[in-house]
Amino acid sequence: MxxxxxxxxxxxxxxxxxxxxxxxxxAFSPVDNYLIACGSAKNVSIQGRDFVPDSKQSSFVFKGDHNVVSSSNSSVPSPIFQSARVFPSTASYEFQINQKGRHWIRLYFYPIADSTHNLRSAPITVVTDNFVLLSNFTFKNYNGSYLFKEYAINVTSDSLSLNFIASNNSVTFVNGIEVVSIPDELFPDQAQDLAPVGPFSGLSGRALETVYRLNMGGPLITPQNDTxxxxxxxxxxxxxxxxxxxxxxxxxxxxxxxxxxxxxxxxxxxxxxxxxxxxxxxxxxxxxxxxxxxxxxxxxxxxxxxxxxxxxxxxxxxxxxxxxxxxxxxxxxxxxxxxxxxxxxxxxxxxxxxxxxxxxxxxxxxxxxxxxxxxxxxxxxxxxxxSNDARSLDGSSSVESVLPEMPSRKSKLGIIIGLVVGFSVAVLLLALFYCCMVSRRSKDSPQGHPWLPLPLYGNSQTITKGSMTSQKSGTASCISLASANLGRIFLFQEIMDATKKFDESLVIGVGGFGRVYKGVLEDGTNVAVKRGNPRSEQGLAEFRTEIEMLSKLRHRHLVSLIGYCDERSEMILVYEYMANGPLRSHLYGTQLPSLSWKQRLEICIGAARGLHYLHTGAAQTIIHRDVKTTNILLDENFVAKVADFGLSKAGPALDQTHVSTAVKGSFGYLDPEYFRRQQLTEKSDVYSFGVVLMEVLCSRPALNPVLPREQVNIAEWAMTWQKKGMLDQIMDPYLAGKVSPASLKKFGETAEKCLAEYGVDRPSMGDVLWNLEYALQLEETSSALTEPEDNSTNHIPGIPMAPMQPFDNSVSMIDGVNSSTDDDAEDAATSAVFSQLVNPRGR
The missing domain is CATH 2.60.120.260 (Galactose-binding domain-like)
Incomplete structure (x- = not known):
């Protein structure tokens, strides 16, 4: 296709x-058309456009006392990257603007080899007169060889300054610059906002950065074929x-x-x-x-x-x-x-x-x-x-906090300080007045909650808005406290004390419901506090589902709900604190130490146990619907627990095969059959868990569009290698040579079955759990075997287990060698595993 x-x-x-x-x-001919080859000694032609050396331009001013030019004759992605101008201190280009209005600002970066500086680790910060375009970017942690950025800035003065900030006692650099005027009608001042629905005005005063520009169903269109x-x-x-x-x-x-x-x-x-x-x-x-x-x-x-x-x-x-x-x-x-x-x-x-x-x-x-x-x-x-309210397109730092103080700014400093002080005093007075009013109101009468009441587990009647009462004086709970299944009821002041008044430094996560803070209760217990955002309709639905689900569930491998707070127009959930955070943080994107293969298997087994309990342990099947590495949390002992039940849904009744529902979940983990048919079963969780298994093995995201097309989706990519029996070629390099081939083979077979196109071909979570435990046993016994291989079926005679469909065990190739071994080696592996499984002290 x-x-x-x-x-x-x-x-x-x-x-x-x-x-x-x-x-x-x-058609269009720009009035301002600066194409700059920074540091180059000659003109550079790119796709029919000529870039002129910055040393030969007279129509703009370059400010920077100490700068050096670094050149390269090596193979580069584009001719514009053959040279760079390197700045050991803050420098700027000032362009004369002949036509006010929107302009493209396009920047080219490529860390060419330079004997004097390591450009790969050089932080790059670029600001205009009014906006932060790029803040402390480095190629060191960037998955790409070069960087191209395109911005649209509304220039309202006769000049435009591009400032390159050198920081951390390092240099900064740039390879190419474009400043080109564009038609005013290209970007409007107003567009339709979708959440909340209404007009979004003021775009003309914002900076814009192109993130994606797609030609649907057609080929790549290059700049020379676009006016x-x-x-x-x-x-x-x-x-x-x-x-x-x-x-x-x-x-x-x-x-x-x-x-x-x-x-x-x-x-x-x-x-x-x-x-x-x-x-x-x-x-x-x-x-x-x-x-x-x-x-x-x-x-x-x-x-x-x-x-x-x-x-x-x-x-x-x-x-x-x-x-x-x-x-x-x-x-x-x-x-x-x-x-x-x-x-x-x-x-x-x-x-x-x-x-x-x-x-x-x-x-x-x-x-x-x-x-x-x-x-x-x-x-x-x-x-x-x-751009955000700080006038930034990269982070939250403003121009004033990034750009060194210029003489032109000093002259305005007194006026600015006076305005700020006056404004601050006015805000302080208003805040004091508001606090007094709130305090008086809270003493006089309980507050009503702006959100809808919750139909709670264990309550036979639905509470209506008119009948909302609180059984705790001074609170405004819309939840009847008659149900003992909801855990502890926290006062808002207790939550404030536990989180140091929601100190931003204690934020450990952000989701659709709101922010999650680390907190410490009076008795020293560490907790995770999820504070709802009343403006989030998704957060309200998530809150309702979470409290209904977790009030019914208790399991070692599910994150426990300790209690809640419903006071002062707040909706807050309090959970047990998971010291080691989400599984994803230990796989990629952070500086945390890599997990061993045994640790990864044990974590996957723990998560599988939690999901197996959801599917079979409750009175009715519960489908999590959002299984992913960020929703598998690790405690201080790296015990895995499944979290975030905001999208969970009760499974089908006994006389049904599925639940028909709108598609929800996270892309990259979504069951393709559920996505196509809107028919949800517990096998949808099994598919998502299969993606998690491959993520654990390969230490990369489920979706990564910057990779080549065949590698973007980890499920598709890993399956091509699994079918060749060569998963060892794509697994985390840290694991190379540290994984038993037999354990890897069983793990790959398990993931492959989970990722089957149709739910009927996927195993149950119980089957998945059994196979992962078997893979762990193979890993633990591999040191005692010369060539531990696994060519057995799932079931080992003599071990009682639930009836299940055995996985196919076709011969695979590992390191180019047939992975099947002789019968003696197979028997040895099986015997060793069997002896540990039947011996309660084996693990």
Missing amino acids: GLLKWWIHVLFVVSFFGFVVHESCA LGRTWENDEKYLHVNSSAKAVSVNPANIRYPTFVKPEIAPNWVYATAETMGDANVPVVNFNVTWVFPVDPNFTYFVRAHFCDVFSKLLNALVFNVYINADIALPSFDLSSFTNGLSVPYYKDFVSNSSAGSSYLTVSIGPDAVADTPNAILNGLEIIKI
Whole structure:
């Protein structure tokens, strides 16, 4: 499928390349057009554009007394990276601006070899007059050889300064700079906000950073084929399910721009190609096509969706829905009613955050119930980061805190200080007045809670808003305290004392419900305090489910709920504290020591026990629905416990095979069958746990779009190696030579079964648990065996166990050698494991 699409793209490019170049290069001519090859001694040509050395430019001013030029003749990703200007101290480029308004600022970084400086560890901080663009970036922890950044800044003065800040007694550097004016109509001042729904104004006063720019269903579009010098990449690696989308295309000459869409919005090549709904192997055609994008959850994003009906034969036949995260952006969207024709471009702008509780932003299209044709279309997509209130696009540091004090700033310092002091005094007085009012109100009468009441486990009646009462004086609980199943009821003051008034330094996590703080109770008990955000509807649902679920459950491998606080308009849950945090932190992304193979197996076994209890130990099956490495927590002894039951759901009744429900969970871990059919079973947790197993083995994220296409999804990538019997080639290098081949083989077989396409082919969590314990036994006995191998079936005669389907044990290849051994070695391994399993002191 992928190869066929690639050939179609190639033929399409060859057929219409000349047309595209002619069309795209004739329109917009920027007034300001600075293309700088920093540190170069000669002009550099890149895709039809000439970059001029910064030493030969007279139209801008370079400020920096001490700078050196580093050159390289080695192979580099692009000619712009053949040289760099290195700054041992703060330096700046000041550009004369002839046309005020939005400008591209494009920066190129590549740490070329330099005998004097180690550019890979050099921190890079870049600020303009008003915005922080980049803050303390280093290549040392970056998964890439070069960095390209594109920003859109609204310049309102006659000059623009780009400041490069050297910090930590190190140098900083840059290879190339673009400052290019763009049409004012490219970015509006207002867009539709999705959460909460309403207009989002003030974009003209914000800085923007391009994060993703995609040409759906089409090939890569390079800057020379875009009048504004943009790059549009193909969308395929961001598709959640590849088979869910089908590429369509027309001759770019057929695209007819209306008066309300300028060619500068997107080149006709973007509108001439699209993704529509493909064959996702489902019995019904109401599935969605979804793209998944990792984003920084601390920022808001401008999302532009491009549409052009190059698929339909008739007007008003294509009606579909567009979703961004869980929000419906365009319901019953009849594209031709806006364009009054086919092959006519249209676009729509939105503002959104990342999906609640995750670091992903998702965009989906799907058919509408009233549509004559059950299909949907998307031609292009842009996801652009919006600067925060600190006027930063990277972190929370402001320009004033990053940029050294300049003489022009000193003259304004007295005025600024006076304004700040006056404002602070006014705020303080207002705060004192507010505190007095709140104190008086709390003494006079109990406060009502702004959230909905909870139907609690153990209560036979549902509490209505009008009947909410508290049995504790001075509180405003909407929860009846008659139920003893909810644990301890905390006063808000107790929570304040335990968390030092919610000290930011005690934050240990952030989710869709709110922030999680480390706390210490009066008796010295460490706890985790999850404080709800009343504005989060997802958080409310999560809170309700969490308290209902955990009030019923107690198990060594489930995180325990200690109690709650429902006072002063707060919703707070208090859990046992897990000293070693989430499993993911011990696999990648931190400086924590690597886990041994035995530790990893024991952690997986603990998590499997917790999930097995959820599926079989409660009165009714409970499906977790969000199994991932961040929801497996480790205590001080590295005992694993499953956490976060906000998305959990009761399993099907005895006479049912599944629960029909909207798809929820984390991308990268989602069961593809559940995603396609919206039919949830406990086997959905088994699939997610299979992803966790591969994450534990390989020490990399479940999804990593910066990797080559075949490596983006760990489940797909690891399975290709598992089927070849070569998992040892992709596992964490730390484990190399430290894992018994027999244990690895059994672990790989277990993960492979978990990741089966269809739930009926997956084992139960009980089967998974048994096989992981067996893999651990193989690992523990391997030191006593010459060649410990596992070619047995799952069941060892003589050991009582629940009936189960044995896993297939096909011969695999490890290090290029047949992994099966002779019968004597197999018998020896089995006997050794058997002797420990039946001996209670064996472990």
